[in-house]
Every structure is written in C-alpha cells, then in structure tokens.
Amino acid sequence: MGDLSGARVLHSQFHFGLDTLSVARQTDHAVGLDFSEHAVANARKLAERAGLADRASFVHANVYDAGTVLEAESFDIIYASSGVTGRLPDLQGWASTLCALLKPGGRFY
Ligand SMILES: C[S@@+](CC[C@H](N)C(=O)[O-])C[C@H]1O[C@@H](n2cnc3c(N)ncnc32)[C@H](O)[C@@H]1O
Numbered sequence: 547m548g549d550l551s552g553a554r555v556l557h558s559q560f561h562f563g564l565d566t567l568s569v570a571r572q573t574d575h576a577v578g579l580d581f582s583e584h585a586v587a588n589a590r591k592l593a594e595r596a597g598l599a600d601r602a603s604f605v606h607a608n609v610y611d612a613g614t615v616l617e618a619e620s621f622d623i624i625y626a627s628s629g630v631t632g633r634l635p636d637l638q639g640w641a642s643t644l645c646a647l648l649k650p651g652g653r654f655y
Pocket residue numbers: 559560561562563565579580581582585607608609610626627628629630
C-alpha cells in the first residue's frame with residue numbers, strides 16, 4: 547500500500563486484526579471493522595498486548611452499515627484482503643458503501 551505515515555486507514559472485515567495491527571505500526575489511525583463480536587474482542591486484546599491500542603480501534607458492525615457507524619470518519623485508504631468477498635450478498639453494495647467513506651483521492655486497496 548506504500549507509505550502509510552499519517553494516513554487514516556480502514557481495514558474492512560479484519561478477522562482477528564493482524565493486518566490492522568501491521569497497518570497501525572505504520573500510521574497512528576487504523577480502524578478495523580468486522581461483524582464478529584469474537585473477532586473484535588480478540589483483536590482488541592491483541593492490540594493491547596502489542597502496545598497498539600492507541601493507534602488501532604476495532605468497530606463491531608456489519609460492513610453494509612459502515613456508512614452509518616463510521617459516518618463521522620473518512621479514510622485515505624480502505625483495505626480489504628483475502629476471503630472477504632466470497633459470502634457477501636451484494637458485492638456492488640459492499641464496494642459502494644466502503645468507497646463512500648474514502649476521502650477525495652483516497653484508495654480502495
Ligand atoms: C476470511 S475472514 C477475512 C480474513 C482477513 N482478510 C485476513 O487476511 O485475516 C472474513 C471476515 O469477514 C467477516 N465478515 C463477513 N461478512 C461480514 C459482514 N457482512 N460485515 C462485517 N464483517 C463480515 C467475518 O467475520 C470474518 O472475520
């Protein structure tokens with residue numbers, strides 16, 4: 547994703563947050579979103595253990611509600627990696643929901 551310093555990054559459907567925490571090592575504003583309560587709880591524990599809780603936050607939500615739960619936020623980069631699209635009922639809705647959270651000129655990676 548290139549140089550992330552200073553970037554606000556949303557990691558969608560983060561699983562247990564390892565990639566979110568890798569991002570948080572490179573910027574001070576990383577947000578993960580996942581609809582699994584278990585994933586969120588474990589990611590928060592990992593962030594504490596890694597000393598990254600002040601740079602990484604984890605939101606418990608359905609990705610289709612991201613525009614509502616993150617309405618005050620906008621991001622330079624939105625990141626989604628392997629395994630996130632396979633079971634989604636509406637791929638176009640997923641992409642447009644996330645892209646609406648990008649700052650002008652932001653990237654959906
Ligand atoms: C295969 S895992 C993602 C793995 C991740 N890319 C990684 O590399 O670690 C899929 C994740 O998507 C989440 N997920 C699936 N559908 C979702 C939805 N509609 N809203 C939010 N999270 C969702 C699941 O809870 C799970 O954590």
